[in-house]
Amino acid sequence: MTEEDDSDRYRAPALDKGLDILELLSGIDGGLTQAEIAKFLGRSPNEFYRMLDRLVRRGYVTRLEGDRYSLTLKLFGLAQLHAPVRRLASYATPLMRDLAVSSKQANQLSVFDRGAAVVIAQQEAPDYWGISIRVGSHISLFNTGSGHVLLAFRSDEERALMIAEYEKHADDIAQPPDFHERLNQIRERGYEVMPSAQTAGVYNVSAPVLGPDGRAIAALTCPYIQLLNMPDAPAVDDARKMLVATAQKLSELAGADVIHSSVVRMA
Structure with missing residues (x-):
């Protein structure tokens, strides 16, 4: 035979x-x-x-x-549960720890899964004060830095599918005006910095972890707070540069050719 x-x-x-x-x-x-x-x-x-x-x-x-x-996006969501994403979280842990120490801020890693941004790894701030989000938490796509970044670095068709799936479960949250234009601007500059819609005095600083095809496979986010008891702590723009550099390293681990990406150009 x-x-x-x-x-x-x-x-x-x-x-x-x-x-x-x-x-x-x-x-x-x-x-x-x-x-x-x-x-x-x-x-x-x-x-x-x-x-x-x-x-x-x-x-x-x-x-x-x-x-x-x-x-x-069901196949995409299932893929997030696959070993490569778990390995990404494992690889990210020491880099996220270094980012927390250098920025004096907490940070988290999120992926898109079945209509929401889901936290798959998080790192506490090194000192007393910081904003932390539990692993497994579901985050809005419309009013968070993580959600914006995950949408910004996808094609128009993929964005529409992600948003449609999100709205099935969160139809009480309206899509912001000029939302797609904002996503395009995020993609152009390579990161998002925005006031938190959930907590006063917090800024969401987010950057994409890119796969080999240049699409976001995860979002790295720092919920930045100004530390009044630490006058030498990095300012928000310095923390942003540290976070973008860390996201670049994670993209390289994921096989992305980030040399020509907007993330590197704008950092």
């Missing part, structure tokens, strides 16, 4: 068909109709009706206007 014959013994046609659809849609902007999917894959449109229905019901595919099908 040849190697090809051996591999065909264990074929699962239905599974292959579903994977073919997911792989096809992953490379298409704007989605495809059922007929277009069939044409790309060289099959009859009727072969894909039930499979598309199941993928929609399970949340892997969404049906757009005009009977077009597009991927949701």
Whole structure:
């Protein structure tokens, strides 16, 4: 028996068909109709009706206007639970500890998961005072530095999917005016600095951890507070430079070519 014959013994046609659809849609902007999917894959449109229905019901595919099908971010969310993200948190720990010591501030690392920014690692401030967010906390995409950065460093289509998924669970929080223009500005300068919408006197300082494709796989954020009892503590802009440099190091660990990124240019 040849190697090809051996591999065909264990074929699962239905599974292959579903994977073919997911792989096809992953490379298409704007989605495809059922007929277009069939044409790309060289099959009859009727072969894909039930499979598309199941993928929609399970949340892997969404049906757009005009009977077009597009991927949701469910696969992306599942990927956040995979070992590479856990390794990223492990690699980040010593760098986040160094950042906390040099900036005198706490910091946290967040990823997008199923409609929210979720904290996967955090580092306490080295002294008495600091703002800390528990690991596992869910953070708003609309009014936090972490959320802004995670959205800013994604494509327009991915942003729309992330926002749609977020609004399913947080429809009481309205999207700010000129929000997409703000995200574009964040992407251009490479970081976000904004007053906290939750705590007076706190500034969210955030920068992206970039993957090999230049997309944000995580956001590194410092909830900056002015330490009146430590007059020699770094100012907010100095802390911002330290945080951007740390995010750059984490991006390099993740395989990103950050030499040409706006994060480096603007730091």
